[in-house]
Each structure stands twice: as structure tokens, then as C-alpha cells.
Amino acid sequence: MANLKDIRTRINSVKTTRQVTSAMKMVSAARLKKAQDDISHIRPFTSRLASIIQDLTSAIDEKIPVSYTVSGKGKLTLVLAIASNRGLCGGFNINVVKEVQSLLSGKLRDEYRKGNVLVGVMGKQIEKLFKSRDIKADFIYHELLFSASYESISGLANELMLEFKEGNLKEVILVYNEFVNAAVQAVQVQQYLPFAVPKSDTADELLDYILEPDPVSIIDSLIPKMLQTMLYQVVLESLASEHGARMTSMHKATDNASDLIRDLQLSYNKARQTAITNQIVEITGGAEALKGG
């Protein structure tokens, strides 16, 4: 049986842990709120932009080439995995890694063996996980997560578009956690480049649009804009998922710590009671012995 002092020390240390986890939960909840707001702001923009592109592509002559929609001339495929710089968020990071692994051993297997698949990593935690699985991270974008601004993310998007246009990249695939709600994240594999033009299901009502200044320059300005916004939204989704995942896992950790404290408190009380009983037994035993003498 553990002695009283040992149990007391353990209770105190678990209490400290609980304080830390519950503080982290609070912080994540606050950050989640902000990240959710950011997403709710970008979503209308992305959906409106997508519908304009859809209207535009259905309205123009099919012979007009839409930039970034056909496979690049290069032979390299970039898999960009987006997760977190920090841990303690449940399966958030490992799920992305698993998905990339199954991509590399499934769909992209042959290309990967030939060395035609590059892996881009956004998140220090998944870089470590990739390393332990012998997957080499070819590009590192950790710093973009610290201050995910529209400007910095568009910078990366422009870089990818340039590589694609110059014929170095064949396609770009994003792997990230989509934000469903605070407790649920869904790992998504999304083709980023070449850009898949949203298909309209209302093809019958074709309108004769006035296009200013001309179709080509509208496309040239809209598609890059769309790609920038898409990447930005993906990063925001991932950030919100991260905070959601961390909040949930810290909530569970706090609950577990509370359970542990309750159990420890019970055994502490039992031990204390045993000690007191023992002492009383000793005293009465001593008194009896004295009386007898």
C-alpha cells in the first residue's frame, strides 16, 4: 500500500496537469472561435467566385484555353500535406500522414518509386512523423502557419502556379483536415492543380454574357484569384480543425485527470483511515497492557 505522502504528491502533480490541460482547452476554444469566423468570411467569397467561373466557362467558346485546367507538361507531382506545428491535438496530425502514406502506396505508387512525387510539408509535427516513416519532405512551409495571412498564402499559390506554368509540375494534390465542426475533422485529398472547373448542372439556361474587357483576360485574372483563395481557405480550414481537435483532446485529458484525482483521493482517504485505525489499535493495546500490569 502506497503511503500517504506518495499519494498526496501524486494528487498534486495530477492537479497541476489538469490545470495545464484545462488552460490549453480554453486557449484553443478562443482560437477556434476566431478561426471559425475567418472561415465563415472566406466561404461566401470562394463560392461566389466559383459560380462566376462556372458561368464564365459555360458562356465562352470552348476553343478558348482556360489556363491551369490542363495537366502540366512536367512529370513531377507535388503532394502538399497541411497540418500543425504543434502537437497535443489527438489524431489531427497522424491522420494527414496516414492519408499521404496511402496515397504514396496506392494511387501514386509507381510515380513515387520513379521519384516523380515530391512531398511538401506544412507543419513541424508531420515533418517529424514523415521522417520516422522514411518519407522525405522536399519542401517545408512551416512558417506560413504561424501567420496565415491572405498575402503569404497567395505567395505560395503564385509560386505553385508559376512552377506549373513553366512545366515543372504535372499536378498538385493537397492533403488537409477539413473543418466539419469543433469535434469532427475530415481528412481531405483535393486536387489543386490542374484546376477542376466547377461543372454546372443547369446547362440549359445559357446566357449570352457581355464580357469585358475580353474572355481571355477575365480568365487570366479569375483563375489565379480562385487558386489563391482556394489555398487560403484550405489553410484556414486546417487551422480551425487544429484548434477544434486540440480543444476536444484537451477536454478529454482534463476529464481523465479529474477521474484520476477522484480515484487517488479515494485511496488517499482509505490509507489515512487505515493509519488512524492502526494508531488507535496501538494506543488501546498499550493502555490494556498497562492496566494488566
Next chain:
Amino acid sequence: MMDLYLEVVTPEEILFEGFVGMVEVPGASGRFTVLRDHAPIISTLIAGRIRVIGKDGVERFFNCRQGVVECRENQMTVLMDNPRLTPSEAGDL
């Protein structure tokens, strides 16, 4: 009879949504005005000021750096970058 419905959306927020009487935008090939039952149009926007007269008669202005406008069947959408301007840019307008 449908009135013209306008939405002004930036990546950060929806700046305006509602029924309007008139919208004037800085199109890439010249400023133009959109009224009710305008022909379908898609145009890119250049730096300039978007002028909106709402159904309530209130006149509103939005600063645009670049963007795109679509109007079809009395649904008008203006997508543009963040409207916050540096003082020097604002002075030019």
C-alpha cells in the same frame, strides 16, 4: 417585378447585400452603370470607386483596388480585394 439585388463580397467580409436602384463600377474597359434588367455581364474591375444607390435612397461608396463583377437575372455580385486603402491611394480617388 424583381429589383436588382447586389452583393459586395471581399475575402474578409460581406460589405453589402440588398436591393439597389443603381450600381456604378469601374470596369476594366471603362466605368459603367448597372440598372435593373441589365444584360448578363462579367467584367473585371480596376482601381476606383463603386457607387451604389440602395432602394432606401442611401448612396454608398466602396473603394475597389481590383475585382470582378457579374450580373445575371438581376443578381449582381461584386467580388473585390480587401478595400482598406493606404492614405496615398485614397488620395488618388
